[in-house]
Amino acid sequence: MRNQLQEQHRLSVLSLLGVVSVLGITPFAYLRYLQDNITAAIIDLVLVLGIITLVGYAIRTKKTRVVSGIVALFINGGVIAIVVVNGIDSFLWVYPVIASTFFMVKPIEALSINAVLMVVCLFLPDVFDVIPLNSFVITMLMVSLTTFVYANRSEKQFHLLEIMNTVDALTGALNRRALSSDIAEALSISERKATPYMLALLDLDHFKVVNDKYGHDVGDQVLQNLVTITTANIREYDRFYRFGGEEFVLLIPEIKDPQAFINNLRIAIKKELKTPDGKEVTVSYGITAWVPGTTADSWLKSADEALYQAKANGRDCVIFSDE
Numbered sequence: 403m404r405n406q407l408q409e410q411h412r413l414s415v416l417s418l419l420g421v422v423s424v425l426g427i428t429p430f431a432y433l434r435y436l437q438d439n440i441t442a443a444i445i446d447l448v449l450v451l452g453i454i455t456l457v458g459y460a461i462r463t464k465k466t467r468v469v470s471g472i473v474a475l476f477i478n479g480g481v482i483a484i485v486v487v488n489g490i491d492s493f494l495w496v497y498p499v500i501a502s503t504f505f506m507v508k509p510i511e512a513l514s515i516n517a518v519l520m521v522v523c524l525f526l527p528d529v530f531d532v533i534p535l536n537s538f539v540i541t542m543l544m545v546s547l548t549t550f551v552y553a554n555r556s557e558k559q560f561h562l563l564e565i566m567n568t569v570d571a572l573t574g575a576l577n578r579r580a581l582s583s584d585i586a587e588a589l590s591i592s593e594r595k596a597t598p599y600m601l602a603l604l605d606l607d608h609f610k611v612v613n614d615k616y617g618h619d620v621g622d623q624v625l626q627n628l629v630t631i632t633t634a635n636i637r638e639y640d641r642f643y644r645f646g647g648e649e650f651v652l653l654i655p656e657i658k659d660p661q662a663f664i665n666n667l668r669i670a671i672k673k674e675l676k677t678p679d680g681k682e683v684t685v686s687y688g689i690t691a692w693v694p695g696t697t698a699d700s701w702l703k704s705a706d707e708a709l710y711q712a713k714a715n716g717r718d719c720v721i722f723s724d725e
């Protein structure tokens with residue numbers, strides 16, 4: 403889910419760059435052609451077509467991180483080529499390229515690419531006969547460093563936004579929005595794998611009594627402790643979500659012995675999850691495996707029916723759905 407947000411963001415930036423490059427560079431390619439500067443016209447054309455191809459590839463494959471890196475290197479290489487061919491006439495293109503690199507790769511990577519570009523520029527023939535070298539170095543550093551600071555700040559805020567978008571504020575478990583997205587992914591992965599995903603619904607037993615007896619704050623603390631204990635007892639690629647209230651979902655990929663796994667979790671929670679005066683708080687479990695034709699709704703419904711059965715069987719137990 404988190405990566406999806408970032409992918410969407412990179413894809414928007416790449417698409418915008420595609421549009422801007424078509425509108426911004428294509429007229430220059432035509433102008434160079436009219437001026438009989440065929441080499442420059444070809445470089446401009448290669449840049450436009452290269453960017454369009456890469457953006458199209460990113461849209462099709464969703465490999466936005468790799469493609470963004472390639473585009474960043476491609477346009478930096480392109481601007482050097484055009485300045486070598488055209489000299490001072492095309493030198494100002496260096497500045498938008500410096501700034502746009504920060505939209506495509508991590509700020510520290512962009513800064514490194516900028517540093518290389520700046521050093522290469524210093525060796526360009528004739529340019530510094532016209533432009534004072536110190537002006538170039540200072541303006542280049544100003545653009546690069548201010549964009550770096552801005553991009554770095556944006557990256558941190560974006561990271562915070564991703565957390566707020568996917569994590570339950572009270573417990574720190576993943577939230578329901580993340581679950582919807584991850585279930586869709588789990589469904590599609592299960593279709594391709596020999597060992598499909600399992601989905602478990604967990605519901606605290608008699609939680610109302612905990613709230614009524616010890617107060618809401620203690621109830622909140624119990625929910626937080628449940629997440630801490632569960633997270634410590636599942637594998638790193640299992641995912642734990644707060645479904646709502648005192649109900650949680652566990653998405654479990656490629657599990658060989660689900661009975662043993664979920665039973666060990668049940669025992670760990672029963673042993674460690676306590677009220678302030680040391681009374682154990684138990685959990686009931688409804689668990690169901692992916693089968694062909696499963697949808698997000700049918701999967702949750704099937705686990706819910708198993709959970710209902712677990713409650714009816716006296717709670718603190720695991721029921722596997724046979725669907």
Ligand SMILES: Nc1nc2c(ncn2[C@@H]2O[C@H](COP(=O)(O)OP(=O)(O)OP(=O)(O)O)[C@@H](O)[C@H]2O)c(=O)[nH]1
Pocket residue numbers: 572605606607608609610611613617618619620621622625646647648713717
């Ligand atoms: N402290 C706290 N309590 C919550 C939160 N969300 C839901 N609850 C409480 O969870 C309780 C759920 O009660 P019930 O649905 O009756 O379920 P239960 O008491 O656990 O009984 P069974 O599920 O049948 O074992 C209610 O008292 C809700 O107020 C929360 O964020 N914090």
